Amino acid sequence: MTLWGGRFSGETDKVMRRFSDSIGFDRRLFGADIEGSMAYAAALQRAGILTSAEKNSLVEGLLAVRAEFEAGTFEVQASDEDIHTAVERRLGEMAGPVAGKLHTGRSRNDQVATDLRLYLLGEMALLKQAVSALQAAIVDKAGAHLDVIMPGYTHLQPAQPLLFSHWLLSAFWKLQRDQDRLDGVRERTSVLPLGAGALAGNPFGLDRQALAADLGFERIAENSVDAVADRDFVVEFLGWAALLQVHLSSLAEDLILWSSREFGFVELDEAYATGSSLMPQKKNPDSLELLRGKSGRMLGHLVGLLTVLKGLPSTYNKDLQEDKEAVFDALDTLAIELEVATGAIRTLQIHPGRMAAALDPSMLATDLADYLVRRGIPFRQAHHLAGAAVQRAEALGLCLSELDLAEYQAIHPAFEADVSDVFDFQRSVEMRDTSGGTAPAAVRAQIKEAKAILARQGEAAAANPS
Ligand code: ARG
Numbered sequence: 001m002t003l004w005g006g007r008f009s010g011e012t013d014k015v016m017r018r019f020s021d022s023i024g025f026d027r028r029l030f031g032a033d034i035e036g037s038m039a040y041a042a043a044l045q046r047a048g049i050l051t052s053a054e055k056n057s058l059v060e061g062l063l064a065v066r067a068e069f070e071a072g073t074f075e076v077q078a079s080d081e082d083i084h085t086a087v088e089r090r091l092g093e094m095a096g097p098v099a100g101k102l103h104t105g106r107s108r109n110d111q112v113a114t115d116l117r118l119y120l121l122g123e124m125a126l127l128k129q130a131v132s133a134l135q136a137a138i139v140d141k142a143g144a145h146l147d148v149i150m151p152g153y154t155h156l157q158p159a160q161p162l163l164f165s166h167w168l169l170s171a172f173w174k175l176q177r178d179q180d181r182l183d184g185v186r187e188r189t190s191v192l193p194l195g196a197g198a199l200a201g202n203p204f205g206l207d208r209q210a211l212a213a214d215l216g217f218e219r220i221a222e223n224s225v226d227a228v229a230d231r232d233f234v235v236e237f238l239g240w241a242a243l244l245q246v247h248l249s250s251l252a253e254d255l256i257l258w259s260s261r262e263f264g265f266v267e268l269d270e271a272y273a274t275g276s277s278l279m280p281q282k283k284n285p286d287s288l289e290l291l292r293g294k295s296g297r298m299l300g301h302l303v304g305l306l307t308v309l310k311g312l313p314s315t316y317n318k319d320l321q322e323d324k325e326a327v328f329d330a331l332d333t334l335a336i337e338l339e340v341a342t343g344a345i346r347t348l349q350i351h352p353g354r355m356a357a358a359l360d361p362s363m364l365a366t367d368l369a370d371y372l373v374r375r376g377i378p379f380r381q382a383h384h385l386a387g388a389a390v391q392r393a394e395a396l397g398l399c400l401s402e403l404d405l406a407e408y409q410a411i412h413p414a415f416e417a418d419v420s421d422v423f424d425f426q427r428s429v430e431m432r433d434t435s436g437g438t439a440p441a442a443v444r445a446q447i448k449e450a451k452a453i454l455a456r457q458g459e460a461a462a463a464n465p466s
Pocket of ligand 1: 022026082108109112316318320321324
């Protein structure tokens with residue numbers, strides 16, 4: 001029997017049931033659903049709707065139902081539409097008729113919104129830790145290879161020398177912005193819809209503030225019509241996830257390129273690569289390719305939910321049930337992606353010799369212009385003169401460092417014998433020692449700050465276990 005069978009005399013079509021039931025995917029909300037119901041029972045007691053004996057038997061029954069879910073012995077029945085009806089049905093079997101009082105003043109509309117928020121709050125705490133683990137792998141790797149210089153690229157054209165660690169740490173800061181953004185999403189998710197009823201509010205004088213405090217929500221939703229339909233927190237979460245995904249994907253893309261034979265700057269550990277069924281020589285970066293490829297579904301979830309929400313009439317509509325699979329898939333996808341990315345970075349091999357071999361003196365043309373700037377020549381002119389040196393070297397079939405002093409002085413008399421000092425990649429990176437630059441001293445400072453952030457995040461996680 002369904003929960004709403006009273007006004008119906010006919011059966012729901014079988015295919016229609018399969019189409020509309022969500023128990024096939026929302027079972028994982030059982031913990032949040034039961035937690036929400038225990039708090040709701042306490043609120044009903046405080047409002048004088050339940051005796052304390054009734055409340056206690058409901059709580060005991062709910063704990064027994066939860067134990068079945070946790071033990072994997074919960075049996076879904078054909079009549080269970082969704083996790084809410086399944087829990088209530090089983091509660092009735094275990095606690096008896098008092099179970100019929102639990103739903104007083106509550107609707108699945110405020111219930112499901114509460115469940116999803118509670119569930120997501122728990123998952124966000126886990127995600128923060130997973131992002132921190134990846135950040136820690138990045139910082140450790142960067143700290144272990146501080147002496148490695150590589151070509152830096154813009155437009156994928158050789159640009160200026162960089163410390164490999166400096167490039168790698170760029171991913172740390174993107175992830176740090178993701179951490180900060182998630183705090184904001186969490187704040188706006190921590191708003192209690194329960195007590196909104198179906199759409200009009202609760203007629204039994206429930207103390208919603210106490211209910212919020214019981215469940216760990218920071219505030220209560222101010223408007224019942226909004227509360228049952230508000231999925232902004234889901235959109236924000238999926239938007240957050242999409243941007244994290246983009247960060248993972250672009251990190252993966254650099255590493256895919258650099259692990260190609262043509263670059264050979266890095267090499268994935270065998271644990272994160274696969275072979276070809278046909279070509280024996282292949283070592284394919286599948287882990288990285290999937291970190292890039294998962295972007296399709298992750299960005300899709302965001303656009304998918306926005307499309308569901310666009311043009312919905314106010315309050316609850318069944319369309320909203322479509323929010324869950326997107327959230328669950330985004331969570332599952334990110335969880336495994338973050339773990340794989342952490343392992344791939346931790347085990348990544350670095351080939352400093354290949355990076356050094358790819359450095360070309362033309363990447364020091366900017367340093368050559370800077371040399372002139374230090375001799376009082378305006379940068380625009382210096383840039384032009386360094387360009388002339390590049391052109392002259394090319395015409396003679398030489399590299400920039402092989403042009404002799406006479407050639408340089410023919411371009412401009414400000415060039416002196418010490419121009420040869422410019423052609424030193426180590427010196428080039430060392431010069432960029434303003435904070436945020438690639439000089440080893442600046443990168444060491446960066447690592448120090450990153451480590452302090454990770455330590456704070458670790459302490460916060462220990463203080464607020466999910
Ligand atoms: N399974 C439903 C969902 O996920 C629960 C809410 C159902 N509410 C309703 N009025 N039919 O959205």
